[in-house]
Amino acid sequence: MAVANAAVKIPLDVPVVEKRVRNRAATQQAILDAAKRLLAEEGFQNFGINAVARGAGCDKQLIYRYYGGLDGLVEAIGTDLGSWVADRIPDDTGGMFLLTYGDLMERLSLLFLDALRADPLMRRIVAWEVSESSEQVRRLSEARSKALAGWIERMRGSLVPPKGVDAQAVNAMIFAAIQHIVLASAVSDQCAGLALKNSKDWEKAATALKRIVRGVYG
Amino acid sequence: MAVANAAVKIPLDVPVVEKRVRNRAATQQAILDAAKRLLAEEGFQNFGINAVARGAGCDKQLIYRYYGGLDGLVEAIGTDLGSWVADRIPDDTGGMFLLTYGDLMERLSLLFLDALRADPLMRRIVAWEVSESSEQVRRLSEARSKALAGWIERMRGSLVPPKGVDAQAVNAMIFAAIQHIVLASAVSDQCAGLALKNSKDWEKAATALKRIVRGVYG
DNA sequence: CCAATCTGTCACCGGGCGGTGAATAGCAGG
DNA sequence: CCTGCTATTCACCGCCCGGTGACAGATTGG
Numbered sequence: 001m002a003v004a005n006a007a008v009k010i011p012l013d014v015p016v017v018e019k020r021v022r023n024r025a026a027t028q029q030a031i032l033d034a035a036k037r038l039l040a041e042e043g044f045q046n047f048g049i050n051a052v053a054r055g056a057g058c059d060k061q062l063i064y065r066y067y068g069g070l071d072g073l074v075e076a077i078g079t080d081l082g083s084w085v086a087d088r089i090p091d092d093t094g095g096m097f098l099l100t101y102g103d104l105m106e107r108l109s110l111l112f113l114d115a116l117r118a119d120p121l122m123r124r125i126v127a128w129e130v131s132e133s134s135e136q137v138r139r140l141s142e143a144r145s146k147a148l149a150g151w152i153e154r155m156r157g158s159l160v161p162p163k164g165v166d167a168q169a170v171n172a173m174i175f176a177a178i179q180h181i182v183l184a185s186a187v188s189d190q191c192a193g194l195a196l197k198n199s200k201d202w203e204k205a206a207t208a209l210k211r212i213v214r215g216v217y218g
Numbered sequence: 219m220a221v222a223n224a225a226v227k228i229p230l231d232v233p234v235v236e237k238r239v240r241n242r243a244a245t246q247q248a249i250l251d252a253a254k255r256l257l258a259e260e261g262f263q264n265f266g267i268n269a270v271a272r273g274a275g276c277d278k279q280l281i282y283r284y285y286g287g288l289d290g291l292v293e294a295i296g297t298d299l300g301s302w303v304a305d306r307i308p309d310d311t312g313g314m315f316l317l318t319y320g321d322l323m324e325r326l327s328l329l330f331l332d333a334l335r336a337d338p339l340m341r342r343i344v345a346w347e348v349s350e351s352s353e354q355v356r357r358l359s360e361a362r363s364k365a366l367a368g369w370i371e372r373m374r375g376s377l378v379p380p381k382g383v384d385a386q387a388v389n390a391m392i393f394a395a396i397q398h399i400v401l402a403s404a405v406s407d408q409c410a411g412l413a414l415k416n417s418k419d420w421e422k423a424a425t426a427l428k429r430i431v432r433g434v435y436g
Numbered sequence: 437c438c439a440a441t442c443t444g445t446c447a448c449c450g451g452g453c454g455g456t457g458a459a460t461a462g463c464a465g466g
Numbered sequence: 467c468c469t470g471c472t473a474t475t476c477a478c479c480g481c482c483c484g485g486t487g488a489c490a491g492a493t494t495g496g
Contacts, residue, residue, distance in 0.1 A: 006221060010254045021357065022473055024473065027302050027474085043350070044349075048452095048455060051455065058474075061476090069454095127348050129403075130401040131262070131345045131346075132261070145411065148410075150413055165429065166429075167410060169425065170429060171410065172410040172412035173423070173430060174395070174430075176410060177395035180348070180398035182393065183348040183393065186348075187349075191394055192366075192390040192393045193386060194387055204387045207393050208384055208387035211388060211434055212430055215432075215433025216430055233486085238443090238444070242443065266483070266484075267483080268482075275447055276444075277446080279444080279485095279486085280444070280445095282485080283443085283444095288484090379494095
């Protein structure tokens, strides 16, 4: 009797289980948010349909319906990336007068360094880019580099690099260095023997970066 | 009759199916080779017990027996990494007299760039390092950086960096740049807008690298 | 010659994956 | 009220993964 009683006990909290509202737009957004969160926190390794659906608290079928599968979802993330740059990296010169190309590049380098350090999603995407060459990640990579190039172009204004220096190649090296050092720090707190834990370490890194930029551009 | 005849036909080549010789050492080596090949060619993403066993042409059970699982196998790869540096990167100065620290770093940078470009396994490992922070990859990373540091130390000789420059930080930046640019080129033929396909592109990259080194160390 | 040992193989397990077809629950308009 | 329509869920598939226990063939030592 007691057992039966317990079995038929009115479930007090079952009706409270907040029912998912029927709202396609909201669900779509929830899926996109879950995808970005998952990618940022767990990385691309365990990034899949099931995981995203679990994270969004809905059925994976909806991902197929609303985004046409993982590919479409990744593409949607890529589209978001455009607005990212605008949000995360200041577009003005911070009140500075950038007299020389060297001034500009020093500032851009440090801004990019900080922005990348502060954004786990972006870091995961960069790591993904250098680990896989699928169509998925190629599009993501393209969106990222386009947004970045646009930002640099906007900041550049009318400044031109000094003659005799292949600015494109040198800048690629500098940005490569920033990306790699930030990626390395995110997984192992160091890079090539250089510690990258506390803010003091990062001061050293920033100083080295400035020195490199100044060494090239004066 | 004809059918029966065909069915009982003496199998001419069946006895020829080269039987796997019973040789533990050889099998162990085959497994290790298969693991390195697989990692180099396919990357760490699909690197697993089943794939290695398939590649080595033996049962996965043997991997457990001889290496104690994937972890032990990865560790064995790491051990091999020590000899890698000695094989791939010349230990002498190539007949050059390295008068200054700048000379040294320029040469080391270019050597490292070429060595990394030529070694897919090493590239995959670096990509792995920045994508995951498991114990497995941490050990691998350690072996790699130790080998690299040893090589640099040996090459350095008695040369010392100029005063007023944080050589450790600057060098970390330079090596980070090299690693990232090589990784990027391996998956997408470009990095931050800089094409990295033909040898002419790489000439430009090398020139930029030299310019950076010289800008810092003179 | 037999028994122990070593190398190698096979079959099987549970579980998570990506993917799909069918059912269900809430909302509109008549 | 019923009838569609749409958002959402469920149940199921085949596949491959890592991992394990039992077995078979060769080798060796007493």
